[in-house]
Amino acid sequence: MNQERQIAVIDLKAFYSFVECLDRGLDPFKTSLVVADISRSPNTIVLSVSPYLKAKGVPSRCRVKELPKSYKYIYATPRMARYIEMSSKVVSIILSLVAYEDIHVYSIDEAFIDMTSYLPYYKKTPVEFVEMLIQKIQDETGLTATGGIGDNFFLAKVALDNFAKHEKNGIAVLRQNEIKERMWPITPLTKIWGIGPRLEVRLNRLGIYTLGDLATSDKEFVVSKFGIMGEQMYNHANGIDEADVHEVYIPKEHSLNIGQVLPRDYNATETKTIIREMIDDLSFRMREEGKLTNVVSLFIGYSVEGGFARQMSLLTSTDNAEELFKACLEIYNKHMDESRFVRRVGIGFGKLENDDYRQLNLFEDGTKQIKIQDMQKAIDKLHKKYGKNSILRASALMDGSTAIERHNQIGGHRK
16 A cells, blocks of 8 residues: 555544443443443453543453452443444444445454545545544544544554544544654554564564564564564564555455353363354354365363363364264363363364365265254254244253353353
């Protein structure tokens, strides 16, 4: 993307907690509200804190037990369906000003916009255009937004994350010719989009503590240490980002994954029930997409340190939940330490292919295989029409089952 582009990124301030305050008729800037499901445990992750608490230094990402004890909190249980509804309204507002092709929705509370062709139409400067959009969002939803503006995605995001909060209007601009003075000194590196704590440690070990250090390093050396990611980091540090909002990314290899953190420690037998339920749900998703898989992966995280992640290739591609469960169970029985308790489970289906045709297993009765396929299709239809809890395995009534609760959630949280 060339430097003549005008890219903006819009972020909804403390989105989840802001929505909860508005729905309760409370002022988000004067209310001690925390979005977290405290019915789970003190270890529950806080999803959002109100702007009032954030201004007081209360972290927006911590565990409930880690919240400062000096405040009387209002706890709001996450309502993902409500947040999606509000996010959709914001996207609709953006679409009232720009075309779909010029928006990239990055997350539920963030979106990139290519403003380039709209500035002459609206007779606005980049800042004036973003101000107009933010005001429209506030007028129509009550939500407060901030913005970053740059010559490309990366500069706009750095402007948002590092400078917007210091501007009166909540909008910051970062241009290519300003990176040495404004962007290069930023520290720690975790303040930069795409650099997490682990990556920062690796960079620090190489004597790289700022983007300036990275930008002035030998490119070949950085690439030799980090591969393609190293080249991208080096380019970003020099203000270069070739990403284009108009390009639709199509992954070369598609996979499906599902995971959950269990509400308590599960023994080896109970965990098998959880694996079966998750296989059922992921198989349903796969059949909805008209896919088959021939690679199954299983991740198990113990409650106290350790775990394992393994995968297995199947002889033939399938969407049969029973066959996939058998494969997962084989991995589980081989690697599970039955003296340990489990707290996290993840399952993945890889090397997906279209269900244009399928090869029946020559070692099993063909008529039986077709009957199983027909039964799965009938159950899928009922699930689509009446919900996933309309037909359940009997195991869903057991104390250790999480199926019914999960089916009433979006993204691991209540609807």
